[in-house]
């Protein structure tokens with residue numbers, strides 16, 4: 001059933017601060033992950049590790065498998081090979097309690113995917129009621145707290161159709177947070193939003209990061225990445241090309257391809273600055 | 276196996292009703308088209324009074340159950356006008372189909388949009404020319420799927436003519452079942468014949484639809 | 492024919508017709524209910540199932556939609572006794588209407604289910620819901636609302652199609668009318684009265700369904716209408 005990480009990650013030798021960081025618990029571990037759709041090989045062997053409190057931003061060209069990687073982490077997509085551990089439990093193990101492990105990961109989608117028939121409050125409460133079996137009253141109280149956290153308690157009784165894109169995405173974040181996840185997975189959370197609505201969502205995400213939430217974010221918001229990310233992962237063609245801290249990745253990447261891509265993307269998406 | 280042989284023996288007799296069934300359906304659909312299309316145009320382009328008359332006609336003929344309509348034409352209209360049972364059934368079904376077809380065409384005409392009409396008028400076409408050359412060719416294509424549904428409904432509902440003794444498929448099957456004392460086998464066979472007919476009809480209309488599809 | 496004479500005649504036959512109307516309404520509502528019980532699972536099997544169950548669900552829907560209701564009624568009432576299954580008239584009519592309606596309702600619900608984006612299921616599962624929980628709490632409530640207008644149409648169709656029960660002598664509205672015609676031979680007044688009663692029933696049903704639709708209305712969940720075929 002739930003297996004612990006197979007091998008402790010070797011501490012890097014440079015710098016005591018880094019060392020400190022490396023001692024933190026591993027929340028997500030992906031090893032040798034492969035996935036094909038028909039004859040199209042989308043993931044060609046991904047290894048990735050995310051530690052407690054870390055914010056990792058994944059970038060890469062369209063169709064590279066970023067969404068597929070996130071969806072494999074909570075098994076919304078079933079990988080063909082490789083293993084995934086979430087908070088020490090292997091979700092890819094035979095007989096693993098997938099639903100239970102999934103509840104430990106919060107996911108935020110590009111198209112929001114709010115439940116259209118439920119009010120904002122009930123969107124946040126439904127997971128608590130159905131999955132965690134928390135009684136109605138208590139679930140609603142906690143849902144209200146989560147809505148307050150994203151600044152939307154005044155919209156509790158609105159239906160998704162009555163919310164702006166930015167508000168929808170903030171409700172979606174609250175919905176995921178309510179489950180008390182160990183890690184939040186964001187799949188391009190701002191790319192379906194009008195430019196003037198992006199800021200409010202990034203603001204919430206920054207607050208989350210500062211509270212110590214472990215986050216794995218697919219995004220091309222380079223301003224956000226520079227400011228918040230502990231590490232940037234550059235993916236292309238189903239593989240991780242290069243990863244490292246933002247300052248290194250932006251100023252002195254090892255691979256030419258990384259430099260080219262980040263340069264291009266920075267020119268397009270770097271402008272969004274959050275107050 | 277014995278039963279299959281039995282149905283096979285009765286099959287030619289039952290199939291003799293297919294002609295009547297198809298005739299009934301074709302007449303009802305043709306009548307529905309000839310009356311339903313003008314009704315639709317009247318409902319879209321007509322004056323207030325005309326629209327009211329058309330929509331009342333539609334509501335009545337869509338609301339009263341077909342069997343009641345068939346009896347009204349059989350007991351009342353046919354007695355006055357000296358019509359055969361077949362004609363009474365055909366009239367009832369045709370007038371009812373007109374009500375449904377007018378709904379289908381009205382929806383299609385409305386979804387063509389007023390922009391097309393405005394564009395045609397700006398070229399100097401009269402209202403009638405615009406309807407004839409611009410609106411209708413598009414609307415009729417859009418109406419094909421709905422019309423296909425209606426055709427299948429009419430084909431199946433011809434079986435209601437059984438109630439006034441028209442010797443269509445259903446009535447013949449009933450004779451055969453009374454003669455052989457094998458109602459299950461006979462009626463199942465009869466169902467299979469209907470199934471093949473509706474199946475064939477739907478296939479045909481899908482073909483027609485893809486042949487005339489407008490690319491947008 | 493004096494108007495007062497017509498009124499007197501209608502007054503005389505009205506109680507009988509109304510007794511038939513009660514049976515009509517009973518048949519329609521019971522048929523609709525049986526159709527719901529059969530149609531919902533069929534819709535989910537067609538949308539989410541695989542293998543044999545999905546195949547059977549498809550077969551059921553296509554076989555029913557490809558054949559006339561009258562034939563289905565005759566197979567049930569006159570045919571099934573050959574296989575040792577005999578039902579009272581009312582039950583045969585109920586079964587025929589319900590089984591028939593189930594196939595159409597399945598298609599309405601399937602339309603509703605398929606109009607719901609795959610993202611809804613993904614989001615539910617991402618919260619840790621099982622597939623069954625997601626269907627129950629997320630998909631079903633939305634599919635139900637999307638199918639509601641088509642379902643209203645179906646209720647109206649049920650009322651109209653109950654008249655086929657007359658063919659196996661269930662004493663519903665039309666059968667009573669037919670009986671009255673053979674007693675008094677005044678078909679015009681009788682049939683118009685029968686038609687009028689159907690119109691009143693349909694008007695009430697449409698009104699009721701409007702109330703139901705308003706009761707369940709949610710901003711942003713559009714209602715689709717559908718034509719039965």
Ligand SMILES: Nc1ncnc2c1ncn2[C@@H]1O[C@H](COP(=O)(O)OP(=O)(O)OP(=O)(O)O)[C@@H](O)[C@H]1O
Nearest residue numbers: 037040042060061062063064065066067068069188
């Ligand atoms: N369910 C699926 N069935 C078939 N192909 C799929 C499926 N999901 C993804 N793909 C294909 O896999 C490839 C990678 O998709 P993915 O969504 O993971 O890319 P991405 O990096 O997230 O791209 P984007 O930046 O456009 O979101 C694409 O070519 C896509 O068409």
Ligand SMILES: [Mg+2]
Nearest residue numbers: 066067068188
């Ligand atoms: Mg993606």
